[in-house]
Amino acid sequence: MAPVITLNAVDYAIIGGYILVMILVGYSLKKYMKTGEDFFLSGRSLPGWITGLAFLSANLGALEVIGMVANSAKYGIATVHFYWVGAVLAMAFLGVFMMPFYYGSRVRTVPEYLKLRYNEATRGLNAISFAIMTILMSGISLYAMALLFNKMLGWSFHASILFAALVVLLYVFWGGLSSSIYNEVIQFFLIWLGLLPIVFLGLKQVGGFAGLTAKLNRELLHAVKYLGTSNNPLGVDWFGVAMGLGFVLAFGYWTTDFLVVQRALASKNLNSARMTPIIAAFPKMLVPIIVVIPGLVALLVLPEFSPAALPTADYNSALILLMKHYLPNGLLGLAITALLASFMSGMAGNVTAFNTIWTYDIYGSYISKGRPDAHYVKVGKWTTVIGVLASVGTAYIALGFKNLMDYMQLIFSFFNAPLFATFLLGMFWKGATPWGGFWGLLVGILTAAGHYILYKLGVLSYHSEMAANFYQAIWAWSADFVVTIGVSLFTAKRDPKELVGLVFGLTPKPKADARWYARPAVWGTLAVGLSVLLYILFW
Amino acid sequence: MNDHIETNERGSGMSGGHVLDLKRPIGWLLSAYGVLLTVYGLLTKKEMYAISLGINVNLVWGLVMIVIGGAFLLTAFLKRKKVAR
Numbered sequence: 230m231a232p233v234i235t236l237n238a239v240d241y242a243i244i245g246g247y248i249l250v251m252i253l254v255g256y257s258l259k260k261y262m263k264t265g266e267d268f269f270l271s272g273r274s275l276p277g278w279i280t281g282l283a284f285l286s287a288n289l290g291a292l293e294v295i296g297m298v299a300n301s302a303k304y305g306i307a308t309v310h311f312y313w314v315g316a317v318l319a320m321a322f323l324g325v326f327m328m329p330f331y332y333g334s335r336v337r338t339v340p341e342y343l344k345l346r347y348n349e350a351t352r353g354l355n356a357i358s359f360a361i362m363t364i365l366m367s368g369i370s371l372y373a374m375a376l377l378f379n380k381m382l383g384w385s386f387h388a389s390i391l392f393a394a395l396v397v398l399l400y401v402f403w404g405g406l407s408s409s410i411y412n413e414v415i416q417f418f419l420i421w422l423g424l425l426p427i428v429f430l431g432l433k434q435v436g437g438f439a440g441l442t443a444k445l446n447r448e449l450l451h452a453v454k455y456l457g458t459s460n461n462p463l464g465v466d467w468f469g470v471a472m473g474l475g476f477v478l479a480f481g482y483w484t485t486d487f488l489v490v491q492r493a494l495a496s497k498n499l500n501s502a503r504m505t506p507i508i509a510a511f512p513k514m515l516v517p518i519i520v521v522i523p524g525l526v527a528l529l530v531l532p533e534f535s536p537a538a539l540p541t542a543d544y545n546s547a548l549i550l551l552m553k554h555y556l557p558n559g560l561l562g563l564a565i566t567a568l569l570a571s572f573m574s575g576m577a578g579n580v581t582a583f584n585t586i587w588t589y590d591i592y593g594s595y596i597s598k599g600r601p602d603a604h605y606v607k608v609g610k611w612t613t614v615i616g617v618l619a620s621v622g623t624a625y626i627a628l629g630f631k632n633l634m635d636y637m638q639l640i641f642s643f644f645n646a647p648l649f650a651t652f653l654l655g656m657f658w659k660g661a662t663p664w665g666g667f668w669g670l671l672v673g674i675l676t677a678a679g680h681y682i683l684y685k686l687g688v689l690s691y692h693s694e695m696a697a698n699f700y701q702a703i704w705a706w707s708a709d710f711v712v713t714i715g716v717s718l719f720t721a722k723r724d725p726k727e728l729v730g731l732v733f734g735l736t737p738k739p740k741a742d743a744r745w746y747a748r749p750a751v752w753g754t755l756a757v758g759l760s761v762l763l764y765i766l767f768w
Numbered sequence: 769m770n771d772h773i774e775t776n777e778r779g780s781g782m783s784g785g786h787v788l789d790l791k792r793p794i795g796w797l798l799s800a801y802g803v804l805l806t807v808y809g810l811l812t813k814k815e816m817y818a819i820s821l822g823i824n825v826n827l828v829w830g831l832v833m834i835v836i837g838g839a840f841l842l843t844a845f846l847k848r849k850k851v852a853r
Contacts, residue, residue, distance in 0.1 A: 239808050243801060250797050257788060279790060411790055418794060422833060426825055433821055557816050559808045559826040563801065 232383030234553050240562025247566045248396055250415070251573070255400025255408045265602045268405035268609050269585045270337060271495040275407075279414055280501065281508025284492040286413035288482075289420060290575035291568045292373050292637070294520060298551075299544035301524020302534060305445070306767055308524065309517045314475035316513050317760040319483040320506040321753035327484055328493060328749075329738075330656050332502035334730045337494070339487040340590040346655045346731045347666035349594075354670055355648065356590035359487060360583055362644050364616065367579035368623025369637060374572035375624070381549050382565070390624055393569075397577045398617040401584075402610055406495055409574070409581040413492075416570040417512075423560075423567030424519040430555045431526030441525055473699025477706040478638075481645035485652050488582045503749040510756040514763060523551050530554065576620060584612040638698040639681065646702035647673020650709035654717075657733045659725060662717040669713025676708035677701055791844035799837030805830030 236244075262268045301308040336342045340359065344352035375389040400408040435441050483489060483506065496502040527547040528534050531554060534542050552564050588609040593600075627636070651670045654661040680701045683689045691697040729735050745751055809827030817824050 239804065242804065246797065246800060250793055254788065254793055407788075411788070411793075414790055415794055415797065418798065418836075422798070422829075422836070426820075426829055430820055430823070430825070555820055557812075557820055557826060559805050559812075560820075560829055563805070563829075 233381045233549060234561065234565075236382060236562060236565070237558045239559050240565065243559075243562035244566050244569060247415075247419070247570060251396065251400055251408075251412055254411050255403040258404030258407050258411075261407075262403070262405055262606065265588075265605045265609070266337075267407075268606050269581075269588065270491070271405070271407040271410060273495060274497050275410065275495045275501075276497060277501040277504040277508055279410060280492045280496045280505040282417045282512070283410040283413040284489055284505050285509035285513055286417045286420075286571070286574060287489050287492060287578045289417070289516065289571060290370060291377075291571040292370065292575070294420065294424075294568070294571065295377075295545055295548050297516075297520040298524045298527070298548040301521040302527050302542075302544050302547045303524075305525065306521060308521050309763070309767060310470055310474060312513055312517050313760040313763060314471065315479045316483060317510045317756055318475065319479040320510040320513065321756050322480065323484045323490075323493075324503045324505065324507040324749045325753040326733075327652075327656060328503040328506075329499065330731055330733070330736065331490060332494060332496070332499050333736070338586055338589050339485060339490055340586060342731070343651070343655070343666070344590075344594075346728065347651075347661075348663035351651070351663070351667045351670060352590060353595070354667065356586050356594075358644050358674065360586050360591065362640055363488065363579040363583040363586070364619045365623050365626075365640060366637070367576045367583070367616070367620040368625075369627050370572050370575040370579070371620055372624035372627040374569070374576075377549070377568070390621060393573055393576070394617050394621050397573055397580060398614060401577050401580055401613045401617075405609070406491065406581050406585070409577040410492060410495065412570070412574045412577055416567070416574045419563070419567040419570045421519065423564040424523070426560055427526075427551050427555050427564070428519055428522050431523060431530065431551070435526060435529050438522075441522070441529070444529055445525060469696055469699040469703075473703050477646050477649060477702040478641060478699065480653075481647075481649035481702070481706070482641060485648045486645055487586060488578055491582055491585065500747065500749070504752065507749055507752045507756060510753075511759075514756070514760055523548060527551055580613060580616045580620065583616045584609045587612045587616075638695075639701075642698050642702040642705060643674060643677045643681075646677065646705040647709035650706050651713060654710065654713050655732070659728060659732045659735055660717055660722065661713055662720045662722050664720040665713045665715075665717030668716045669709045672712040673705045673709030677705035680704050789844050789847070791840045791847075795837050795840030795842075795844060797837070798833050799841065802830045802833030802835075802837055805833065 261272075264272070266272050297308060297311065300311075331339075331342060334342065334345060336345065338356075340352040340356040343355050371390055371393060374393060375384075375386045378384040378389050379386040400412065404411070432438060432441070435444065489506075493502045493505040496505055524547060527550070531547070531550050532538065533550055534547065552561060556564055588605050592608055592612075593605055597604075647670055650673060651666055654669070655666060680689070684691075684697050684701070689697075691700065725735055805826045807830075809824050809830055812824075812826065814822075814824070
């Protein structure tokens, strides 16, 4: 099959320039990686704007961008739920209410918090499931990238995997979390600069936003209006969207997934750590500009998405076809570089989260305790090698799955959804006991598994795959919540003195900054207010 | 635990974390891209831009990227001057 897009020397120069800069940044960080904190937490020294943009980019992987353009072509403006109700509220909550316990307690990882708050068993359960999850996710990035470049550009599948793995390995091995975060910040700018030309040209061709809304089916143009029943393009009712996506999945992902929380922990002080997710919330609200508009434009300009061709259209190809449709060589290279950057940083983010969890929570806690710091830095570096190799392995496992977005949502509803209940109770209810936490988490994960089996057997049915994922998350979260409370009523509590700094009500409140404009609560409220305003505009 | 919150406030400079001013690599990369696209836009013929609605997007976007990249380099430069003083 002939490749869809043909690149020329200028395009390759742009791609090469990016790879060169990444390797140089990684190499120049090498000499500063002296202690474990340097390598795993960037020496807790980064300013808020860097950790904030990295916090956002860690989630703005190429799969999300391609998948969300596809969702927009399929579901229309309702896709904004993934950004507004599905992220902003959770990010503000993390910054304002939860970060004082994460950053304030000086834990290095999410499982470490669970150990301090609950017990060793809860930490072990979370550390092991998270390690498996990150390696699976990192393999997905790698696989999807190789598949895309193979189909679209005609690059060799195996060579793409090995080459990307080698670049990521080099810069994470040298620069640890800092390399990973810096790449994410660079990727943030590349994604916007690479995709905005498509937005402008698309809008110009269809006659601006007014032209877009005049020509499209009205169901595609409202975020909330048609959510009364599940008879809308999403196939989910308002309860599923609000509870499943807005509450359980969004909060589960944004507040407990170590991949994103690690970015905030790398901040230079508590205020920067609290501002990290809040700074990220503002650009997050704007991401629909570069995903929803192209998705809608695709319906109007691409022959592959004309009403006649729609039933058999491959929605995931929408973004690539738009690139081919609008971008000449030159800008084409820039757009491809943006995708390459977000695939690589997606993988690097998972690899750095994996090596931190492995080194601190598994190796340093169960295998070889109490060794000097330098030993753990060395272990972390070599774990990077193992993590990258394992990702190459899981990339070939991902070959066996048909729909990657569903596969990812499934992984989240297994591990993140129940974990959020454990955290909510742990941080805000001092009555939650160690074994309550453990059994709640375990039963939550098992409930997700049980729901998945019943759904696959056809015992439970939903209007769409997405509805199934949302309700699976709701069930897993509720099971965790109820079991944690139930078991806590009958098991021994921890001494309240040990919980100071970890639980709301037992921890002195962080002093509010005298300058109102430096306060996380002010900015958090503003972010939530703005997203409400956006909802009213696109009701 | 409480005193930990206080000690955090000493901020950066304790160990080698944020030693690289990220504004510089971003600024260099974006302005280099901008220059490349601008030059390429000037050298290429109009027919190539039929797909982009007749607009020489390489030239236009190249200039935009020079401005953005330049802004990063300028802030990095001003900051370094301030630190030196």
